[in-house]
Amino acid sequence: MExxxxxxxxxAVSLILEAQDQKELDEIKLQFLGxxxxxxxxxxxxxKLPKDKKPEVGKLANEVKSTIEETIASQAxxxxxxxAEKIIEKIDITSPGIKPNIGHLHPLSLVLSDVIEIFxxxxxxxxxxxxxxxxxxxxEMLNIPKDHPARDTQQTLYLDIHKxxxxxxxIILRTQMSAMQGRxxxxxxxxxxxxxxxKNYRYEQVDAxxxxxxxxxxxxxxxTNVRLTDLxxxxxxVLQKLMGEKIKIKFATTxxxxxxxxxxxxxxxxxxxxxxxxxxxQSGWSEIMPSGMIHPNVLKAVGFDPKKVSGFAFAIGLSRLxxxxxxxxxxxxxxxxxxxxxxxxx
Amino acid sequence: MVAPLSWLKEYVDITLSPEKLGEKLTEVGLGTEKIxxxxxxxxxxxxxxxxxxxLLSIIGIAREIAAIEARQIKYPETRIDIKNIKPKKSLPLxxxxxxxxxxxxxxxxxxxxxxxDSPKWLSEKLIKIGQRPINNIVDITNYVMFELGNPxxxxxxxxxxxxxxxxxxxxxxxxxxxxxxxxxxxxKGAVIISDRENxxxxxxxKGGFNSGTFENTKTIFIxxxxxxxxxxxxxxxxxxxxxEASSIFERGVxxxxxxxxxERCLDLILEIAGGEISSSIFDIKKEDFAPWVxxxxxxxxxxxxxxxxxxxxxxxxxxKLNLSPKDTGKDLIxxxxxxxxxxxxxxxxxxxxxxxxxxxxxxxxxxPEGEIPTKTILYFKNYLIDEKVKNLLxxxxxxxxxxxxxxxxxxxxxxxxxxxxxLRVDNPxxxxxxxxxxxxxxxxxxxxxQNKPNFEKINLFEMGKVYLGPTLDxxxxxxxxxxxxxxxxxxxxxxxxxxxxxxxxxxxxxxxFIDVTRDGVIFELNFSDILEKTKLERVYKPIPKYPPVVExxxxxxxxxxxxxxxxxxxxxxxxxxxxVELKDMFxxxxxxxxxxxxxxxxLTNEEVGKIxxxxxxxxxxxxxxxxx
Numbered sequence: 004m005e006x007x008x009x010x011x012x013x014x015a016v017s018l019i020l021e022a023q024d025q026k027e028l029d030e031i032k033l034q035f036l037g038x039x040x041x042x043x044x045x046x047x048x049x050x051k052l053p054k055d056k057k058p059e060v061g062k063l064a065n066e067v068k069s070t071i072e073e074t075i076a077s078q079a080x081x082x083x084x085x086x087a088e089k090i091i092e093k094i095d096i097t098s099p100g101i102k103p104n105i106g107h108l109h110p111l112s113l114v115l116s117d118v119i120e121i122f123x124x125x126x127x128x129x130x131x132x133x134x135x136x137x138x139x140x141x142x143e144m145l146n147i148p149k150d151h152p153a154r155d156t157q158q159t160l161y162l163d164i165h166k167x168x169x170x171x172x173x174i175i176l177r178t179q180m181s182a183m184q185g186r187x188x189x190x191x192x193x194x195x196x197x198x199x200x201x202k203n204y205r206y207e208q209v210d211a212x213x214x215x216x217x218x219x220x221x222x223x224x225x226x227t228n229v230r231l232t233d234l235x236x237x238x239x240x241v242l243q244k245l246m247g248e249k250i251k252i253k254f255a256t257t258x259x260x261x262x263x264x265x266x267x268x269x270x271x272x273x274x275x276x277x278x279x280x281x282x283x284x285q286s287g288w289s290e291i292m293p294s295g296m297i298h299p300n301v302l303k304a305v306g307f308d309p310k311k312v313s314g315f316a317f318a319i320g321l322s323r324l325x326x327x328x329x330x331x332x333x334x335x336x337x338x339x340x341x342x343x344x345x346x347x348x349x
Numbered sequence: 350m351v352a353p354l355s356w357l358k359e360y361v362d363i364t365l366s367p368e369k370l371g372e373k374l375t376e377v378g379l380g381t382e383k384i385x386x387x388x389x390x391x392x393x394x395x396x397x398x399x400x401x402x403x404l405l406s407i408i409g410i411a412r413e414i415a416a417i418e419a420r421q422i423k424y425p426e427t428r429i430d431i432k433n434i435k436p437k438k439s440l441p442l443x444x445x446x447x448x449x450x451x452x453x454x455x456x457x458x459x460x461x462x463x464x465x466d467s468p469k470w471l472s473e474k475l476i477k478i479g480q481r482p483i484n485n486i487v488d489i490t491n492y493v494m495f496e497l498g499n500p501x502x503x504x505x506x507x508x509x510x511x512x513x514x515x516x517x518x519x520x521x522x523x524x525x526x527x528x529x530x531x532x533x534x535x536x537k538g539a540v541i542i543s544d545r546e547n548x549x550x551x552x553x554x555k556g557g558f559n560s561g562t563f564e565n566t567k568t569i570f571i572x573x574x575x576x577x578x579x580x581x582x583x584x585x586x587x588x589x590x591x592x593e594a595s596s597i598f599e600r601g602v603x604x605x606x607x608x609x610x611x612e613r614c615l616d617l618i619l620e621i622a623g624g625e626i627s628s629s630i631f632d633i634k635k636e637d638f639a640p641w642v643x644x645x646x647x648x649x650x651x652x653x654x655x656x657x658x659x660x661x662x663x664x665x666x667x668x669k670l671n672l673s674p675k676d677t678g679k680d681l682i683x684x685x686x687x688x689x690x691x692x693x694x695x696x697x698x699x700x701x702x703x704x705x706x707x708x709x710x711x712x713x714x715x716x717p718e719g720e721i722p723t724k725t726i727l728y729f730k731n732y733l734i735d736e737k738v739k740n741l742l743x744x745x746x747x748x749x750x751x752x753x754x755x756x757x758x759x760x761x762x763x764x765x766x767x768x769x770x771x772l773r774v775d776n777p778x779x780x781x782x783x784x785x786x787x788x789x790x791x792x793x794x795x796x797x798x799q800n801k802p803n804f805e806k807i808n809l810f811e812m813g814k815v816y817l818g819p820t821l822d823x824x825x826x827x828x829x830x831x832x833x834x835x836x837x838x839x840x841x842x843x844x845x846x847x848x849x850x851x852x853x854x855x856x857x858x859x860x861x862f863i864d865v866t867r868d869g870v871i872f873e874l875n876f877s878d879i880l881e882k883t884k885l886e887r888v889y890k891p892i893p894k895y896p897p898v899v900e901x902x903x904x905x906x907x908x909x910x911x912x913x914x915x916x917x918x919x920x921x922x923x924x925x926x927x928x929v930e931l932k933d934m935f936x937x938x939x940x941x942x943x944x945x946x947x948x949x950x951x952l953t954n955e956e957v958g959k960i961x962x963x964x965x966x967x968x969x970x971x972x973x974x975x976x977x
Contacts, residue, residue: 104745104746104806105743105744105746106742106743106744106745106746106747106748106749106808106810107743107748107749108739108740108743108748108749109748109749109750109751111751112736112739112749112751115732116732116736119732125716125717126721126722128722128725128726128729129729129730129731129732130726130727130728130729130730131728131729131730132728133826134754134814134816134826135772135785135816135821135824135826150578150579150582150583151399152399152578152582152599152600153399153400155399156399160774160775160776160777160778161774161775161776162772162773162774162775162821163772163773163774163775163821164775164821165773165820166819166820167820167821167822168822169821169822174821174824176774183728186727186728187726187727187728190726190727191726191727194719194720194721194722195722195726196717196721196722197726199728200732202754202814204754204755206776206778207778208778209778215755215778215782216753216754216755224717226717226719226720227719228652228718228719229717229719230652230653230654230655230715231653231654231655231704231712232654232655232656232712232713232714232715233655233715233716233717233718235709235712235713235714235715236714236715236716236717237716237717239714240714240716253376253710254376254709254710254712255375255376255377255378255380255709256376256377256378256701256704256705256709257378257380257398258378258398258399258400258401258692260400263695263697263698263700263701264697264700264701264704264705265378265701266709267380284382284383285383286382296653296697298697299695299697313653337751338751338752338753340750340752340792340795340796340799340800340809341799341800341803342748342800342803342804342807342809343803345748345749345750346748
């Protein structure tokens with residue numbers, strides 16, 4: 004009797020372990036544990052045993068039953084896994100995926116987000132101001148009185164004053180984001196760390212590196228002890244974060260009436276890698292960020308004492324920076340709504 | 350400004366290679382735009398900043414090179430001494446001028462000259478810098494202007510009527526014929542010189558035809574003036590007439606340099622055109638035009654620059670720039686500014702001089718110290734909201750465009766917008782870009798059309814400003830958010846905007862911002878308004894401890910009942926109605942999915958039953974609808 008039970012167990016286990024799918028397993032289960040299964044019948048035979056033998060053999064029969072059940076269960080999970088793997092084998096995983104329909108953000112937005120984020124780490128707040136501006140904020144408060152020759156470098160678009168009370172030449176489309184210096188500073192005491200992104204307008208003929216509408220990010224910092232080296236350090240940090248550590252940066256002297264000393268920043272042209280191309284006027288360098296220490300006359304105009312506070316200001320040529328970042332060779336690409344361009348940016 | 354290397358070398362020894370020199374000059378502020386090699390010479394093209402009229406001369410550029418190379422400048426030598434002229438004869442000339450409109454009037458008469466073509470060396474030099482040779486007299490005055498930076502004009506003395514020169518301002522409308530034969534109507538305030546009958550000079554801009562130097566001229570009066578920058582600039586702008594001279598005068602000419610320029614010019618004339626000095630020197634001026642002193646605090650210099658530059662180095666830099674520093678032994682350095690550097694007026698100007706010659710690229714870099722301002726400033730804008738909304742649109746398949754704010758009248762007409770009520774630019778770059786857009790839809794529609802040949806499904810949006818009038822008095826700039834889609838239907842756009850509003854905590858129905866057109870669904874909403882209303886704060890609501898009761902109710906509506914109104918009516922019936930959603934819609938049947946939820950206890954069937962009855966009654970009464 005015992006031998007019979009052990010034989011049943013052995014044959015069941017070996018069959019179970021060889022089973023390849025659930026159907027086979029089900030058949031094996033029926034064959035041994037079904038109503039007329041081999042084990043079921045063997046257990047029925049137990050009643051014929053002598054009384055003293057019954058507990059011992061009954062225990063063994065139970066063990067055989069649970070062993071068979073457990074083996075079936077474990078084999079079932081092995082088979083399940085194998086079958087899942089097989090589904091993967093059946094499909095062509097090299098076929099392209101089905102992408103969700105997600106759009107694209109404009110490169111200007113992408114770079115602007117980075118700029119705002121980087122300056123945030125330096126404690127700069129972001130602001131916003133009007134594009135329809137007055138001569139006062141755009142020029143006069145920036146130490147550019149009427150008839151100043153520096154106005155030639157920023158040919159202005161004037162608004163039609165017809166049917167309004169505005170004086171001729173007073174209301175313009177801002178030519179530079181620096182117009183926001185006066186607006187913010189006359190209302191806020193130092194310390195100040197501000198950036199202002201925005202669109203500017205100039206009477207300018209359009210070409211690959213110039214537009215009559217262009218974006219800048221103005222920034223200024225005013226405090227009790229601001230140094231020229233802080234300006235160099237800030238520009239260097241920001242441009243490296245934006246353009247990667249390999250970017251080559253050089254500084255040069257320049258003149259804007261609202262800064263002294265005046266600093267211009269060039270980066271090596273990414274379009275031609277410094278070799279010279281039409282975008283960088285064959286110079287290999289792209290002028291990206293005029294800046295300087297805020298002129299005492301500007302500080303005075305907003306009521307600050309230039310003996311007590313100093314500051315620096317800069318204007319990132321955002322449109323140009325964007326084209327440089329993505330090695331685009333024409334500023335006009337930024338206002339071209341062709342999806343074949345836009346779809347390249349994430 | 351073009352400067353040939355050969356010409357620069359006449360005044361300064363140059364050891365740097367042209368490329369290195371160009372790089373260094375750019376660093377110190379003389380932007381080198383181009384270096385070209387033609388024949389045996391090298392040409393530098395410089396961009397001159399408006400503060401440096403001295404760099405509109407070859408000698409000025411040579412001075413910068415001398416400072417870089419630490420060399421002495423060699424000024425041209427002359428055989429005469431302008432301060433010590435003893436004319437053999439004295440021809441009469443009556444000069445009437447006023448220092449407010451003509452701060453300095455330096456001049457002299459030369460008789461017996463011979464007008465002819467310039468010698469080869471002179472005409473070649475002028476051609477090199479893009480000037481057309483005319484005759485020896487005109488060429489010499491031009492040459493000296495380019496060499497030294499002081500504009501000079503030679504008048505035909507014989508043709509000065511009454512031998513009177515009166516400097517005064519135009520009344521406006523006078524006709525003036527310039528030396529090149531062109532006629533102009535003068536603007537009011539233009540500084541001019543008249544003789545007894547005619548206007549003979551448009552000061553600082555162009556000489557007159559009727560006193561010009563031509564072949565038969567025998568006697569000339571050479572004038573080296575100082576003009577008032579603003580007056581020259583205004584006249585030149587209103588005439589749209591620029592000259593080398595006006596560029597120099599409007600930036601501020603070297604007021605102390607007129608005698609030297611006259612001396613150089615006179616010397617060349619006597620050498621090349623002959624003749625003899627026939628008057629004493631005229632030098633009418635109100636002040637001395639002597640060099641001035643600007644104090645530089647050594648301590649402040651280092652404080653502003655952020656590094657400590659040794660005092661000897663500071664003094665040496667100033668010396669190299671010809672600024673004659675005097676070390677007082679204390680903190681102050683007294684710096685004497687030559688008259689050609691009228692850009693140097695305050696201490697900060699001198700700080701730049703030291704910094705630029707020290708070399709901007711030699712400075713260490715630091716990160717600003719001091720307090721980080723925490724108070725929100727005026728004009729603050731939370732750009733995160735923009736980003737959030739843009740990202741939602743992106744996630745829904747929209748791509749972002751940036752378009753021009755300036756549009757054409759035709760654009761307005763296409764959208765049936767009256768251009769009279771739209772803000773306009775007085776001096777547009779072109780008619781294409783004349784008006785300030787009052788809506789973003791115009792450019793979106795154009796972008797849509799542009800993409801049609803290449804794409805079947807188009808979803809575009811723009812976030813940008815519009816500019817509302819009707820006149821400048823009411824001018825208002827607003828941020829708008831606008832989009833166009835030929836893929837999504839009204840409800841999908843509405844749902845998108847609903848989701849955006851939900852994220853910004855704005856309780857509003859966006860239907861009114863959406864328009865369905867032949868091209869697709871277009872939306873435009875006032876984003877400035879959205880920014881105002883946005884609340885980003887969120888308070889966590891615990892998940893309910895008690896189970897909700899959920900059921901669907903189908904209502905058959907008749908007539909024109911609106912689904913939105915029915916939902917609102919259902920919601921109104923009890924505060925324990927957590928949400929009502931439209932689950933299904935078939936003919937006149939609307940199935941609503943209703944969730945009842947009490948936050949403090951279990952709901953009984955009885956309670957829910959009562960509310961259900963209220964709902965049924967309400968929709969029956971209000972909308973004549975019945976429950977199916």
